[in-house]
Amino acid sequence: MNGPEILIDFAPELGMFVPHERRNGPSKAVTDGASTLGHVVESLGVPLTEVGALMVDGAEVPASHIPAAGETVSVRAVPRPQPVPGAPLRFLLDVHLGTLARRLRLLGVDAAYESTDIGDPALAARSAAERRVLLSRDRGLLRRRELWAGAYVYSDGPDEQLRDVLGRFAPALHPWTRCTACNGSLRAASKEEVADLLEGGTRGTYDVFAQCVECDRVYWRGAHHDRLERIVAGALAEFAPGGQADAN
Template identity: 80%
Template structure:
């Protein structure tokens, strides 16, 4: 770029994305005089999914604003909780789409009853962005390039590579309503109560003799019961529910 110079100040929460010399206060940036402010911000390393507001000389502007020489730009972080609504269903909870690297996070969101689609195969960035747009899902990813794709409906960067921290971050950022034990952790389908005699042919002998309460996925027919991993899963649920409002039915079994 070789045009008007602006002063740009990134919020501390965006430090991960910007070079060290641009942290801690306003710094000069040269633009080309025609690119939008959104393009300038992304060219400096910050995906717009992580930007809450763009403020120019004290006035909030859209990402399409073309900055002029001498303008002072404040790039703010996304406010929490972040409010994202689908126009065709404004009162329905957000739906998410996770890329191939976030399988554990997807299963934990489903455990909590959050609608979390997940691509277990690497279908490529264009296909992921297209699905986000077609299904109006918030794409969760650690791929900054993917989050800069124009066709994306909405997205969010996952800051940690630790599933516990990832889950806390998503719940803090979007505050989705939680309904634990209502979704299949394998396919994201809805669970329903199942009679033991109706699922007996899908159970091992030890399970049939030990457990009496079951749930079944209406989409993939997977059967659930309170098994050996229940305590670990219950700990995840309890931690997520701490300090949140949740509609929490009893777990299977």
């Protein structure tokens, strides 16, 4: 870029995306006189999915604003909780976030997941077609213009990833209502209905079952239930009003 020079200041929450020299207050940036402010911000490393208000000389402007020489720009972080207008809150996770997808489903959150790498264009297109918030740690993917909405997942550990998404979007929690394998809805099932799908030991030990209406997978309170219960209880205590799941 070789054009108007501006001062740009990034919120501390966005520091991980920009070079060290831009993390401690306003710094100079040279634009080309034609690119939008949104393009300038992304060229400096910050996906627009992570940006809240863009302020120019104290007034909020859209990402389509063309910077002029001498302007002072403040780039704020996206608000938390972040509203997602115009559609039911649903997610799409890329191939690297399988554990997070299963935990969201455990909590009853609609979380589609691609278990194979279908490529960035296809993921972005699915986000737009199904109006899902794309969750990813791939900054390049989150810059694709086809996206309906997206969010960077800041941690590489499943526990913190879950807290990050729940804290950012505040989805309604309905534990034990979704299949962790395929994201379908669960229904109560009698032992007789699912007997042919059970091992002999399971049939003799357990009496309460649920079954996915999409893939027919059967669930019961097996050896891993205590660990899953801790995940659910922790999420409800921190993110559900009064520590309880929504009634609906």
